[in-house]
Ligand SMILES: CC(=O)SCCNC(=O)CCNC(=O)[C@H](O)C(C)(C)COP(=O)(O)OP(=O)(O)OC[C@H]1O[C@@H](n2cnc3c(N)ncnc32)[C@H](O)[C@@H]1OP(=O)(O)O
């Protein structure tokens with residue numbers, strides 16, 4: 462293993478090169494990352510600046526709306542490219558981080574697709590993102606295996622593994638261990654380039670393409686940027702346009718107003734949009750952070766049956782199906798319980814959530830755990846019948862979903878219990894993330910970067926707007942600080958003093974205090990937290 466900066470084709474790798482990194486950072490891989498960064502980083506920087514400018518308009522009182530300048534795209538007739546055969550039926554997708562054992566378990570689950578996540582479920586440690594690439598390469602080759610050093614249990618793929626789709630990092634995240642021309646490489650381009658280059662040959666041998674999920678887009682210009690990245694890569698490798706296929710998460714409030722335009726910008730590469738409900742709720746808070754009339758209640762009551770979220774789901778289905786794209790549902794953040802009675806209640810909640818999506822016309826949905834796959838599958842089977850999807854559900858008779866529908870305030874209480882739960886969840890999640898785990902079970906729920914953002918941003922918003930809890934207490938910085946001290950003690954008792962001391966809880970507490978009491982909302986908690994990762 463070398464410990465110094467390594468220069469490969471102008472790509473500086475600011476990390477030790479062990480045998481895993483040797484296999485991942487081949488000459489060709491380094492060349493592709495370098496080329497893509499040189500070609501596309503300047504435009505990405507402009508797109509990120511455009512996000513700030515849009516936010517400044519929303520902060521000054523403007524509300525997001527459908528764009529007048531792209532009315533023609535919304536009103537004219539066009540379709541996205543035909544959906545490849547292996548992406549037609551996506552009724553249940555499991556998601557999870559790219560650890561070796563999880564990858565195998567996910568591919569063996571009773572699902573159609575595994576979304577392998579470099580994003581919400583993954584803390585982007587250098588080791589994690591590099592090993593993750595090797596794990597996915599071996600998964601596509603069908604050679605992946607793993608033996609648990611503690612239990613001795615051996616893991617290998619079964620005969621009919623799920624289809625693999627990789628979710629790359631969001632556009633706001635940079636990879637601090639890679640530099641091109643002295644500046645950091647976008648994390649998204651690193652993930653994209655490595656997954657493409659290590660899998661294109663095998664995927665083509667299998668008669669299929671290379672498939673991606675794209676997270677947290679905020680505009681159709683960002684979709685066009687991705688389309689250009691795909692085209693450029695396809696051209697460089699002499700493969701057909703459409704070899705790369707994408708599913709775009711509609712999980713920001715600005716993006717819901719540009720769904721037609723996003724589909725259009727990516728029309729040769731896109732196959733679906735997905736309702737990323739957790740980031741969407743976070744984005745609703747962030748986008749409307751200065752709008753006192755749209756402050757959200759407790760996270761627990763912001764469910765998909767709330768009118769503003771149901772409007773989002775229905776509009777996504779209608780927009781996708783009109784254009785021949787699939788409309789994927791999202792994640793009910795539940796995980797199975799060990800107690801049978803509790804588990805029964807959880808499965809009933811999952812069923813109800815998936816019923817709502819399937820009734821709206823979604824073609825598939827997400828589960829966080831293999832133990833929920835059959836429950837979600839039963840609902841989708843019922844609605845899809847003998848069809849692979851619900852593309853025929855056009856919702857043409859619906860009243861138009863308006864900007865007012867998408868932006869309407871959400872009713873519900875802000876409670877002391879809700880605030881204290883938010884604090885304990887955010888604290889534990891941030892400690893896990895800084896310790897290299899991007900997805901963890903907390904109080905019976907799956908928590909990841911998107912769900913934790915809601916917890917911490919809600920409190921920030923309540924402080925900023927001087928909201929009172931249902932017990933009459935005014936939410937202030939001082940109240941939050943004292944509750945944080947109290948809830949930290951609760952968590953310390955729950956996890957034990959050793960875990961508290963050894964797993965970054967003090968650092969997480971300081972960071973949570975800083976970002977929740979800051980005058981400006983920190984864009985993503987993962988930005989300051991990334992400084993704390995090795
Ligand atoms: C908002 C969004 O972006 S949602 C998308 C991002 N979120 C996710 O991807 C959630 C992924 N889920 C997970 O990471 C896990 O389910 C957790 C962390 C929530 C819970 O994990 P655990 O506490 O390990 O669950 P549990 O102990 O019940 O696991 C039982 C088995 O199922 C496996 N398992 C659990 N979840 C998954 C999964 N998503 N994929 C593959 N295998 C899984 C475990 O590896 C374990 O396997 P083993 O018996 O061979 O050891």
Ligand SMILES: O=CC(=O)O
Nearest residue numbers: 737738739740911
């Ligand atoms: O990525 C999914 C979400 O809900 O956020």
Ligand SMILES: [Mg+2]
Nearest residue numbers: 581737740911
């Ligand atoms: Mg998300």
